[in-house]
Amino acid sequence: MFKKGASRTIVSPHDGDGELHVAFAIPASELAAWEMWLAEKGIAVEEKRSWELGGWSVYFRDPDRHLLELATPGVWSVY
DSSP states (O other), X not given: OOOTTXXXXXXXXXXXXXXOEEEEEOOGGXXXXXXXXXXXXXXXXXXXXXXXXXXXXXXXXXXXXXXXXXXXXTSSTTO
């Protein structure tokens, strides 16, 4: 994502610590392809969840243990 501490000295400083969460919106039609790509790369899916608005989330970790999420429409009411 970014090097820890490297963004603290810019005009709008920011940083994160610990196991962070980042979600990426994807079209529902691409979910299966993403799951196949993760499997081909040996990246374990930690959880796959369906949401009451009809969306799906797939969760996995990066090498720094940040939780990454692929989210289809219907996960959030605004998406």
